[in-house]
Amino acid sequence: MNFFLETLQVMVLSIYYLLEAFVKLFIPTRRKNVAGEIVLISGAGSGIGRLMSLEFAKLGATLVLWDINQDGNKETARLVKENGGLRVYTYQCDCSNKTEIYRVADQVKREVGDVTILINNAGIVTGKKFMDSPDDLVQKTLEVNTLAHFWTYKAFLPAMMASNHGHLVSIASSAGLIGVNGLADYCASKFAAVGFAESIGLEMLASGKDGIKTTIVCPYFITTGMFDGCQSKWPRLLPILDSSYAAKKIVDAILKEQVYLVMPRSLYFVFGLKNIVPVKLGLLLGVYFGAFNFMDHFKGRSKND
Numbered sequence: 098m099n100f101f102l103e104t105l106q107v108m109v110l111s112i113y114y115l116l117e118a119f120v121k122l123f124i125p126t127r128r129k130n131v132a133g134e135i136v137l138i139s140g141a142g143s144g145i146g147r148l149m150s151l152e153f154a155k156l157g158a159t160l161v162l163w164d165i166n167q168d169g170n171k172e173t174a175r176l177v178k179e180n181g182g183l184r185v186y187t188y189q190c191d192c193s194n195k196t197e198i199y200r201v202a203d204q205v206k207r208e209v210g211d212v213t214i215l216i217n218n219a220g221i222v223t224g225k226k227f228m229d230s231p232d233d234l235v236q237k238t239l240e241v242n243t244l245a246h247f248w249t250y251k252a253f254l255p256a257m258m259a260s261n262h263g264h265l266v267s268i269a270s271s272a273g274l275i276g277v278n279g280l281a282d283y284c285a286s287k288f289a290a291v292g293f294a295e296s297i298g299l300e301m302l303a304s305g306k307d308g309i310k311t312t313i314v315c316p317y318f319i320t321t322g323m324f325d326g327c328q329s330k331w332p333r334l335l336p337i338l339d340s341s342y343a344a345k346k347i348v349d350a351i352l353k354e355q356v357y358l359v360m361p362r363s364l365y366f367v368f369g370l371k372n373i374v375p376v377k378l379g380l381l382l383g384v385y386f387g388a389f390n391f392m393d394h395f396k397g398r399s400k401n402d
């Protein structure tokens with residue numbers, strides 16, 4: 098096709114897709130049925146991982162729960178069963194360790210079957226200024242928040258590709274779309290997680306594997322304890338998200354096969370502006386939204402947690 102025709106085609110389709118997106122705002126979106134799907138959730142032993150497990154159990158999915166914290170993971174399984182979940186399997190897995198991920202993944206394939214919805218949710222945060230962050234914690238942050246995604250994809254993607262059926266979910270962060278003062282290693286790990294998930298999503302489409310969906314989740318602070326102490330400067334504009342609300346929205350985005358979920362909605366506006374306004378204006382808005390001070394009162398989880 099020549100340049101003129103292809104450009105015309107793109108312009109016509111752009112208008113069509115914009116209109117389609119607008120119309121879809123007013124009509125309910127179809128949700129997929131996940132009954133019988135094998136859903137693996139890493140970091141299921143607390144927070145969002147636990148709450149998503151409860152949501153998926155209600156929908157009749159088979160649950161494979163991974164966490165480094167065996168007690169937390171068992172407690173999630175107990176709650177899942179108490180709430181009617183029938184098939185739930187727990188595995189202790191340190192997601193910072195590639196060998197362990199591959200070993201436990203093989204065990205899951207033998208004992209449960211091929212995972213069809215993979216949710217990379219396990220995450221940690223150092224919560225210190227970069228020069229105060231111990232090297233081993235910086236490394237661990239990248240191993241858990243990013244590299245674990247590579248190894249879990251390597252383990253579970255082949256079966257999804259063979260059947261052209263599956264869903265890859267990355268619980269990233271709004272800190273994966275914009276830098277934050279005092280969160281250098283965390284932001285780097287989440288930017289990488291977003292880039293990785295986005296690229297593999299494209300790789301699946303380009304290789305004709307359109308039955309493998311991608312959902313990339315970028316929330317602001319959630320009340321799970323991970324970012325305890327952090328405050329929002331303008332809670333009406335940028336509210337700290339309730340953990341049950343966030344988990345429900347994430348599961349709903351997966352059911353709708355939504356590619357990106359950014360929460361709260363006001364952040365779509367912030368990220369849209371980020372790349373088009375002059376740098377000085379971007380900094381002014383950063384100060385206005387509190388991005389320089391988000392971490393000032395960070396406590397995070399206590400060591401025992």
Ligand SMILES: NC(=O)c1ccc[n+]([C@@H]2O[C@H](COP(=O)([O-])OP(=O)(O)OC[C@H]3O[C@@H](n4cnc5c(N)ncnc54)[C@H](O)[C@@H]3O)[C@@H](O)[C@H]2O)c1
Nearest residue numbers: 140142143144145165191192218219220270318319321323
């Ligand atoms: N809480 C927030 O404000 C917030 C905001 C944006 C994104 N997120 C992301 O959401 C995800 C869930 O966070 P959460 O708020 O539920 O935190 P959380 O601390 O409650 O849960 C994280 C879970 O990951 C597990 N985990 C930690 N290291 C692990 C390892 N090496 N191997 C296996 N499991 C490990 C923990 O035991 C814990 O159960 C994380 O990826 C986090 O970065 C959280």
